[in-house]
Amino acid sequence: MSNVLLAVTGGIAAYKTLEVVSVLRKRGEKIKVIMTEEATKFVAPLTFAGVGNCPVYVDAFKTDQGNIIHTTISQWADLLVISPLTANTAAKLHYGIADNLVTMVALAFNGPKIAVPSMNVRMYESPATIRNISALREDGWSVVEPASGHLADGEYGKGRYPDVSDVISEIDRMLSPNDYEGVNVLVSAGPTREAIDPVRYITNRSSGKMGYELAKAARARNANVKLVSGPVSLKAPYGVETINVESAREMKEAMLDNLNWADVIIMSAAVADYKPAELSSQKIKKTADELNLKLVKTDDILLEISKNKLPNHFVVGFAAETQELMENAKKKLQEKSLDMIVANDVSRKDIGFDSAFNEVKVICKNGEIIPLQRNEKRFIAHNILDIVKSHRIKIS
Numbered sequence: 600m601s602n603v604l605l606a607v608t609g610g611i612a613a614y615k616t617l618e619v620v621s622v623l624r625k626r627g628e629k630i631k632v633i634m635t636e637e638a639t640k641f642v643a644p645l646t647f648a649g650v651g652n653c654p655v656y657v658d659a660f661k662t663d664q665g666n667i668i669h670t671t672i673s674q675w676a677d678l679l680v681i682s683p684l685t686a687n688t689a690a691k692l693h694y695g696i697a698d699n700l701v702t703m704v705a706l707a708f709n710g711p712k713i714a715v716p717s718m719n720v721r722m723y724e725s726p727a728t729i730r731n732i733s734a735l736r737e738d739g740w741s742v743v744e745p746a747s748g749h750l751a752d753g754e755y756g757k758g759r760y761p762d763v764s765d766v767i768s769e770i771d772r773m774l775s776p777n778d779y780e781g782v783n784v785l786v787s788a789g790p791t792r793e794a795i796d797p798v799r800y801i802t803n804r805s806s807g808k809m810g811y812e813l814a815k816a817a818r819a820r821n822a823n824v825k826l827v828s829g830p831v832s833l834k835a836p837y838g839v840e841t842i843n844v845e846s847a848r849e850m851k852e853a854m855l856d857n858l859n860w861a862d863v864i865i866m867s868a869a870v871a872d873y874k875p876a877e878l879s880s881q882k883i884k885k886t887a888d889e890l891n892l893k894l895v896k897t898d899d900i901l902l903e904i905s906k907n908k909l910p911n912h913f914v915v916g917f918a919a920e921t922q923e924l925m926e927n928a929k930k931k932l933q934e935k936s937l938d939m940i941v942a943n944d945v946s947r948k949d950i951g952f953d954s955a956f957n958e959v960k961v962i963c964k965n966g967e968i969i970p971l972q973r974n975e976k977r978f979i980a981h982n983i984l985d986i987v988k989s990h991r992i993k994i995s
């Protein structure tokens with residue numbers, strides 16, 4: 600649990616910060632909110648207090664139980680997030696102006712800081728704002744770039760508040776240990792699609808959630824992360840280079856293309872084992888009463904990876920099983936020459952495919968077996984990275 604200080608300045612996106620506060624509250628973080636007077640015109644302090652179940656401060660010249668607010672709060676916080684950051688406050692921060700509670704705290708705080716600029720596109724792209732935001736970066740602020748799209752005033756361009764999950768990812772990164780700094784992690788996730796004809800394909804029930812959580816967790820711990828993703832309905836993780844593929848062949852190419860770059864390879868994708876022997880160039884018509892599809896094996900990507908394994912590589916596979924979990928997983932660990940395999944019972948409805956939860960057993964090359972109790976996939980992802988770290992001598 601960390602002390603997160605949310606600072607809200609006066610932009611239309613102030614209400615988006617409520618979502619950030621809500622997520623942090625659910626995660627059990629300790630929250631305090633500070634606001635400028637202008638911000639209170641967009642969202643009432645009481646709304647933040649209610650959503651965050653937390654204290655909210657606006658007036659810098661009031662004391663809190665006898666304490667001067669800006670110095671006490673800036674010492675309390677582990678992380679400061681200014682969300683949204685207006686052009687006006689960006690300019691003040693650049694010059695160290697301290698004329699309200701938010702700018703006073705920002706000046707007094709010497710821990711990790713995130714800024715989430717959000718404003719009209721012309722204000723965002725004005726030379727002054729560009730100068731101010733780049734000065735903040737130089738001063739050590741992490742800036743979450745605004746998104747492009749329709750803006751509140753009807754214009755179109757860059758300046759929209761980013762996806763809340765991007766802000767949360769950056770908060771996670773700031774609050775997590777940096778124990779994967781400098782490590783290149785290549786993750787595969789999701790199912791593959793093997794085309795039958797231009798409109799039909801064979802696939803499986805993988806949602807990609809476990810692989811996406813692994814990519815996010817590695818990024819949070821400051822790894823460089825590439826994610827090779829089959830077709831899923833998940834948003835590309837913030838700060839992760841995501842390479843979208845469809846078929847097993849495309850996934851194999853993307854994984855092998857990035858193999859020399861990687862230190863840790865985690866193959867959590869549910870790759871199709873078979874594909875149609877022939878791809879019909881036209882939609883197959885329903886003329887016959889029966890239709891037989893001839894399927895042929897796809898290449899085993901993990902086997903290819905093992906054949907091309909470099910000394911720095913640490914290769915992790917997944918075993919999706921509906922029976923004899925441990926025996927089958929151990930067999931795959933050996934046959935595919937893996938460093939570690941994550942055994943996943945996909946027959947259970949409360950974990951596995953499409954669930955936010957998982958419960959797995961990690962089997963290491965040295966025979967060690969580590970059970971990971973049922974938990975949200977994001978925690979399981981961190982547990983897996985902990986085990987990878989302890990079994991990989993180079994990272995420490």
Ligand code: CTP
Pocket residue numbers: 847866867868869870871872897898899900901902915916917918919920931
């Ligand atoms: N895998 C792969 N290429 C394939 C099939 C699987 O790289 N063509 C990888 C998966 O990503 C996973 C591991 O191999 O990390 C085991 O996959 P799984 O589906 O559990 O087993 P299979 O090897 O396909 O064997 P089976 O279907 O018989 O259980």
